[in-house]
């Protein structure tokens with residue numbers, strides 16, 4: 001893996017090549033850039049004591065309920081001494097590693113990390129359902145020595161909130177969460193961990209509490225090419241994550257438009273339009289999957305939330321969600337996109353005027369692709385809001 005890859009310098013190279021009108025060079029670099037951000041592997045280690053909720057967190061992160069096929073086994077006595085990889089169902093390059101319970105091995109923290117193959121992990125999440133103990137702290141210190149990042153997750157917060165609500169006459173969820181967070185931070189600081197990053201959450205309700213904050217923190221601290229894979233793999237369970245996904249997709253539109261414009265410049269009448277549609281199908285399918293609006297993701301969402309598949313799709317407005325994205329569907333929808341029809345006609349027409357053909361075809365193809373993708377992206381992001389509000393049984397007016 002090329003860890004020295006720098007997205008920003010590659011983007012600058014693309015810009016320079018386009019300024020110099022070096023279409024071929026720009027296209028090659030754009031392809032390299034898109035490949036890299038789309039396919040960079042991400043290895044996330046989930047560790048903590050046995051019973052702390054590691055496997056449940058692995059499942060929740062992958063949008064899978066504990067009973068689904070392919071879920072990490074939960075609630076059982078720890079038997080394995082091996083780290084077990086669980087690939088994200090839509091983004092197999094994002095791998096969550098369910099590590100053995102720290103207390104379940106006889107290894108000291110450094111040996112534990114070696115046995116788990118620590119070198120390959122991008123960062124560690126250390127989970128506890130009570131306070132963080134000596135084992136957690138020893139492990140964090142070893143991870144620190146390796147120059148890797150770690151985050152503390154205080155799990156099963158739903159239990160704590162419920163217990164507190166029963167016992168307190170003036171219950172405030174916010175105050176309870178703040179107090180638990182502060183207690184965790186203080187106890188870790190007392191055990192020699194400087195400025196620990198602690199997130200309180202429930203794997204049964206990832207949309208609540210600190211999970212969105214955990215995502216924000218990871219996003220801030222990971223290099224750009226790692227951020228994209230993680231963002232896409234994040235369950236689209238709150239407004240902020242859906243917005244971030246939309247922004248990430250939006251930022252790539254100009255690259256895809258440049259790719260399709262380069263193809264439009266090839267003087268083969270009739271071919272480039274077909275290829276453009278192929279590109280649109282590929283990219284829009286990425287949007288559908290990224291927002292979790294494909295059929296398998298929606299089925300998993302139905303299983304994990306208990307809201308039926310039928311009810312989930314009842315609120316969608318776009319014909320692109322919960323279906324296979326095909327060239328035919330794409331063409332019929334493009335016709336509804338303001339300005340696209342004229343652009344497509346101009347693009348086809350100008351292919352037959354030799355001098356203008358390449359320049360105009362490129363320009364038209366660039367604009368058609370930009371407008372088309374923006375139109376589909378808006379449509380799908382709105383649907384993502386509707387479907388996930390429905391999944392959380394909220395008001396679905398967006």
Ligand code: GDP
Pocket residue numbers: 048049050051052053054055056057073074075076078101155156157158159201202203204
């Ligand atoms: P592991 O041994 O660390 O992998 O822990 P598991 O994921 O198997 O979880 C142990 C038990 O805690 C199981 O019965 C889970 O259902 C339960 N559990 C895990 N996470 C949560 C949570 O966020 N809230 C509640 N209420 N229970 C949880």
Ligand code: MG
Pocket residue numbers: 054055056073074075098
């Ligand atoms: Mg487990």
